[in-house]
Amino acid sequence: MSLFEDYNPLKGKMFQILKPDGMLQPGEKSPLNDQETLDLYQKMVFIRLADQRALMLQRQGRFGTYAPIWGQEACQVGSAYALQKGDWVFPAFREIGATLMMGIPLKNFYLYWMGNEMGSRAPEGINVMPVSVPVGTQTLHAVGAAWAAKLKGHKVVTLVFFGDGATSKGDFHEAMNFAGVFKTPTIFFCQNNQFAISVPRSLQTASKTLAQKAIAYGFDGIQVDGNDLFAVFTVTNEAVEQARSGGGPTLIEGVTFRFGPHTTADDPTKYRTEEEIGPWKPLDPMVRLRLYLKEKGLWNEKVESRMTEEAQKEIDQAVKDAEAVPMPDVEEIFKYVFAEMTPPLKEQLEYLKSTL
Ligand SMILES: Cc1ncc(C[n+]2csc(CCOP(=O)(O)OP(=O)(O)O)c2C)c(N)n1
Numbered sequence: 038m039s040l041f042e043d044y045n046p047l048k049g050k051m052f053q054i055l056k057p058d059g060m061l062q063p064g065e066k067s068p069l070n071d072q073e074t075l076d077l078y079q080k081m082v083f084i085r086l087a088d089q090r091a092l093m094l095q096r097q098g099r100f101g102t103y104a105p106i107w108g109q110e111a112c113q114v115g116s117a118y119a120l121q122k123g124d125w126v127f128p129a130f131r132e133i134g135a136t137l138m139m140g141i142p143l144k145n146f147y148l149y150w151m152g153n154e155m156g157s158r159a160p161e162g163i164n165v166m167p168v169s170v171p172v173g174t175q176t177l178h179a180v181g182a183a184w185a186a187k188l189k190g191h192k193v194v195t196l197v198f199f200g201d202g203a204t205s206k207g208d209f210h211e212a213m214n215f216a217g218v219f220k221t222p223t224i225f226f227c228q229n230n231q232f233a234i235s236v237p238r239s240l241q242t243a244s245k246t247l248a249q250k251a252i253a254y255g256f257d258g259i260q261v262d263g264n265d266l267f268a269v270f271t272v273t274n275e276a277v278e279q280a281r282s283g284g285g286p287t288l289i290e291g292v293t294f295r296f297g298p299h300t301t302a303d304d305p306t307k308y309r310t311e312e313e314i315g316p317w318k319p320l321d322p323m324v325r326l327r328l329y330l331k332e333k334g335l336w337n338e339k340v341e342s343r344m345t346e347e348a349q350k351e352i353d354q355a356v357k358d359a360e361a362v363p364m365p366d367v368e369e370i371f372k373y374v375f376a377e378m379t380p381p382l383k384e385q386l387e388y389l390k391s392t393l
Contacts, residue, residue, distance in 0.1 A: 040275050041257040041287070046249035051260045051292060054267035057320050059328025061267075068271045075335050077118060077266060078326050081110045082341070083348040084134045085323065087143055090352050091133070091150060095301045099360070100150045104131045108264075108296040111322035112228045113198070114138055115269030116289070119277050120196060125164040127179040127197040129172070130300075131228070135198060139165045143355035151359060154369070172233075173199055173206035176225065180212045183221035183280075194222040194280040196273070201241050202233025204250060213288070217254035220285035224276045225251075227288065228263060230295035235308035251288035263291025264322040294320070367393065 044052045054065040061067065067074065088106050095103045106113065113134030117126065126132075126139050136146055140163045149156030149168060157167035169175035179197035186193040203209050204227060216223045227247050231238045244250060251258025257279070261272045269291060276287035294317040298305050330336035371378055371386045378386070 040272065041259055041279075044259045044261075046246045046252065046258045046260055046290075049245065051262055052268050052272060053262040053265050054271065055262075055265045055325055055329060057264075057325050059325050059332055061329075065267075067267050068274070069267065071333060071335060074266075074326070075330060077114055078323070078330060078336070079344050080114055080138065081134075081266075081323055081326070082344045083351070084110055084114065084137060086345065086348045087137070087146075087352050087355075088133050090356065091147065092297070092301065094147070094356065095150070100147075100301075101152045102301050103150050104300045105295075105297040106131055106133050108294050108317070108321065109228050109230055109291075110134050111266040111269055111326075112226070112263040112291040112293055115266045116196060116198075116224070116226050116273040116291075118270055119273035120194070121277075123164070123191070123193050124277075125166070125179070125182055125193065125195045127166045127175040127182075127195060128168060129175060129199050129203070130168050130170050131200070131295075132168075132198050135196075136165055139163055141165050143352065144358040147355055147359040148362060151364075153359075153362060153364060155362065155365070156359075173203035173208040173212075175199065176203070176209050176212035177215075179225075180216045180221050180223050180286075183216070183223040183286075184219055187219070187221060192281050194224060194277050196224045196226060196277075198226050198228060200233060201227060201229040201231070201238050201247060202236065203227070204247050205233075205241055213250065213254040213286075216286040217256050220256075220283070222280035222283075223286040224273060224280060225286060225288040226273070227290045228293055229290050230293050232295060232299065232305075232309070234299045234303060237309075246290060248288055248290035251286075256286050256288070258288040258290070260290045260292060263293030264320050264325070266322060266326055293322075296321075 044050050054062055091103045092105055094100045117135040117138035126135050128135055145156045159165045176197050179195040183195040229247055246260050248258035248260040259272050261268050272289055327336055367389055371382045
């Protein structure tokens with residue numbers, strides 16, 4: 038029986054390999070060798086620190102706003118690792134992990150949140166689309182790109198990230214429907230982090246799982262422990278292989294938790310209690326991976342310090358490099374909407390200039 042049959046969402050089972058205590062589920066083995074596991078753990082250390090720095094920079098007024106990943110590292114690192122050269126990532130707005138995994142320089146990522154659109158320009162050969170702030174619209178882009186690739190005969194897959202809240206958007210359902218009909222090579226990765234700003238998962242949908250929404254559209258869906266790097270990699274890898282070989286799309290629901298605020302613009306203590314957060318703390322994706330590596334003799338405090346030190350140095354440099362890039366002129370906000378600025382845009386530009 039295939040993984041997707043075995044874990045059909047209607048069976049109510051969530052796929053997990055690495056338990057929170059760092060041990061493997063009976064009968065399961067790690068899909069990654071020791072070196073790969075250590076390398077991906079190091080990536081997660083880097084991403085968590087780069088994320089914390091972003092939050093600090095926003096608090097210091099050096100970023101406009103920021104949507105932290107904190108807690109969702111395994112979802113993004115595990116899934117992006119399953120891609121190959123030529124594949125594409127379509128992020129929402131919380132995807133520092135997937136973005137860096139694909140090779141976007143941290144400097145570029147920081148530049149975007151500093152308000153410089155140049156940060157959205159991916160270097161040649163790095164297939165990451167710009168941040169999508171409108172919730173869920175990127176699902177359509179990912180399906181369109183996958184369909185184009187299919188028509189051209191390119192063996193490319195697209196991986197699109199979105200949250201539990203996005204599954205209530207029409208865009209998501211249109212994208213899922215189209216992907217199912219045209220069997221596009223698209224992986225829909227829903228990071229169910231339990232909240233859409235202040236709206237809890239229980240009020241988002243009456244469906245038992247988000248993964249089961251795939252059934253209505255005629256393709257595979259699977260619920261996976263989103264805090265388990267091994268399980269996330271395994272299901273994404275399977276979905277990628279299926280998509281690449283013409284088997285069509287998959288919906289993956291990564292069950293995870295957002296430890297931080299939605300963005301720097303909200304205060305989560307207003308809508309969730311310590312009692313709600315408590316049970317998630319021991320499920321932190323990095324804690325279990327550390328326990329696993331420690332058991333194998335691959336992790337100790339010294340290893341952690343070395344990784345942290347190396348990461349902080351690289352992050353310091355990225356901040357310096359991003360802040361050294363001159364800010365574009367305000368005119369650029371209006372200049373490129375159309376080939377020529379329309380009268381209302383000219384008026385808006387003049388108004389903005391008069392307020393500065
Ligand atoms: C079309 C649209 N409607 C509303 C918003 C405001 N908004 C920004 S994020 C968000 C919630 C998104 O929740 P979810 O999809 O679960 O993703 P998460 O933030 O949890 O990663 C909302 C309503 C928006 N950006 N775009």
